[in-house]
Amino acid sequence: MKWTEKAWDRIVPIYEQIITMPFNQELLQGSLSKERFKFYMAQDAYYLGEFGKALSTISGRLRDLDQVLAFSQFASGAIVVERALHEGYFKTLGIPDQINPSPTCLLYTNYLLSKSAYSNVEVAVAAVLPCFWIYKKVGDHIYSQQETVKDNPYKNWIDTYAGEDFAKSVQHALEIADQLASQSSEKLQEEMLEAFEMATRLEWMFWDSAYKMEKWSI
């Protein structure tokens, strides 16, 4: 069994809950409040910048040059989306340039930055994988259902991760994770699974915190 198959099996219960979260249901229906979407967008822009840095760090730590190149392309992909948000949604929604991360956003980004710098690079790759894979799965799910909803105001955002190029990146990231896992000990593979599960949980929390428009309690 491939490592990625084991990884998916492990997070199926979380994935099933992600699909039915109010944030994603309302995004799909087009009924999500503008306030919540705006909160999400601002936090996501912060997330994307930090995620891009984590991917760059991983890129520099990989040994195989094809993998180095792939991760540096993923990093620029994340920053390009961040820039596009700034040019587009930030202006139309009136989001300020300076974003203070919410507790969950800071938790998730710092988790990824810390894994990318201080864990084995195999574990770091496993930690960033849910970002790709969960968005692909959730995106496909939403995309397949949204035909029923006319004039969804969030259509542009839903389309962001629906293209062929994104599908190829996800496939490539999965292949790299499997290549690395196949050269790793059982113990390291288990550590990779744990990081993958933790980051999946943090994806759930990121949507949940956007729906709640989470604030710092002090």
Ligand SMILES: Cc1ncc(C[n+]2csc(CCO)c2C)c(N)n1
């Ligand atoms: C919280 C959060 N998690 C994942 C993504 C999706 N995403 C961000 S960068 C990237 C791949 C490289 O461009 C993908 C798939 C997001 N937008 N926000």
